[in-house]
Amino acid sequence: MTNAPATSSxxxxxxxxxxxxxxxxxxxxxxxxxAIITVAYKLMINDPKKAAYADFYSKYDAxxxxxxxxxxxRFQSC
Amino acid sequence: MSTWANLGLQDSASPLMEQLIFxxxxxxxxxxxxxxxxxxxxxxxxxxxxVNRFLLHGQLIEMIWxxxxxxxxxxxxxxxxxxxxxxxxxxxxxxxxxxxGHQWYWSYEYSDFNNIEFDSYMIPTNELSTDGFRLLDVDNxxxxxxxxxxxxxxxxxxxxHSWTVPALGVKVDGTPGRLNQTNFFINRPGLFYGQxxxxxxxxxxxxxxxxxxxxxxxxxxxxxxxxx
Numbered sequence: 001m002t003n004a005p006a007t008s009s010x011x012x013x014x015x016x017x018x019x020x021x022x023x024x025x026x027x028x029x030x031x032x033x034x035a036i037i038t039v040a041y042k043l044m045i046n047d048p049k050k051a052a053y054a055d056f057y058s059k060y061d062a063x064x065x066x067x068x069x070x071x072x073x074r075f076q077s078c
Numbered sequence: 079m080s081t082w083a084n085l086g087l088q089d090s091a092s093p094l095m096e097q098l099i100f101x102x103x104x105x106x107x108x109x110x111x112x113x114x115x116x117x118x119x120x121x122x123x124x125x126x127x128x129v130n131r132f133l134l135h136g137q138l139i140e141m142i143w144x145x146x147x148x149x150x151x152x153x154x155x156x157x158x159x160x161x162x163x164x165x166x167x168x169x170x171x172x173x174x175x176x177x178x179g180h181q182w183y184w185s186y187e188y189s190d191f192n193n194i195e196f197d198s199y200m201i202p203t204n205e206l207s208t209d210g211f212r213l214l215d216v217d218n219x220x221x222x223x224x225x226x227x228x229x230x231x232x233x234x235x236x237x238x239h240s241w242t243v244p245a246l247g248v249k250v251d252g253t254p255g256r257l258n259q260t261n262f263f264i265n266r267p268g269l270f271y272g273q274x275x276x277x278x279x280x281x282x283x284x285x286x287x288x289x290x291x292x293x294x295x296x297x298x299x300x301x302x303x304x305x306x
Contacts, residue, residue, distance in 0.1 A: 019130040019133070022126075022128075026122055029118070030118045033114060033118055034115045034118075037111070037114045038110065041110050042107055045103065046107060049099070049100075049103060050100060053096055057265075062224060062225070062265075062266055062293070065266065065267055065268070066267035066293055066296075069268060075269075075292065076221075077292060077296065078292060078296045078299065
């Protein structure tokens with residue numbers, strides 16, 4: 001008796017609708033990736049920059065800054 | 079001011095420039111989104127072995143890739159128009175500065191006060207002090223009050239020049255025979271630099287602009303000390 005070779009079941013080729021199925025899969029991945037990167041960009045770049053400006057100006061003392069620059073001799077006019 | 083390896087816009091010294099920076103970030107966000115989407119689709123082409131030889135038309139996908147870009151453009155256009163109209167708002171300037179471009183220096187006039195006029199030449203590199211900025215520092219700086227609305231009228235005496243200070247979001251062409259007007263507001267003290275932005279001959283790169291922003295009382299003192 002010959003030993004029967006071990007077989008494993010292989011998925012058959014997709015015979016119909018491969019294009020649509022591929023498009024759906026790629027669309028899902030691309031939209032997901034786009035959403036993640038867009039949200040990450042917004043949360044890591046856009047929002048921190050706005051917050052940095054708001055924070056800077058909330059604590060900013062223009063006159064103190066001016067006095068510091070004047071003491072360092074940066075101005076020609078005074 | 080610009081420092082080495084500066085990739086982005088300069089830090090703003092004006093509320094309008096702040097809005098321009100935020101709008102730029104918003105537009106760039108949309109561009110990144112489109113680039114990632116299209117980039118992924120193009121990348122996946124490397125791994126495709128098949129062709130759909132029965133493909134004739136795709137009405138649905140054509141509709142989608144027409145309407146979706148139109149919607150995306152709306153997200154860019156509406157903030158853009160808001161900012162465009164904001165930049166043109168009428169306000170009451172407290173100081174008017176006249177700037178005349180020459181080959182190759184700027185001259186300034188403060189006709190509100192005693193007709194103060196002066197020329198502003200770049201400091202040559204061989205005369206620059208060790209703490210000076212090469213190709214940016216000038217002999218006579220423009221002194222302006224901070225936290226005040228300023229009107230600038232720009233023209234030129236010979237060829238077209240362009241007066242610009244990136245930190246304030248200002249760029250105005252100076253054309254001979256024409257007066258161009260714009261307004262700006264400086265919300266912090268300091269020195270703000272710019273360079274001529276319209277090709278005007280051999281020394282186009284060597285006619286910079288420097289604004290000294292000081293509190294109003296110091297500005298008035300400077301005006302009084304410069305009575306002509």
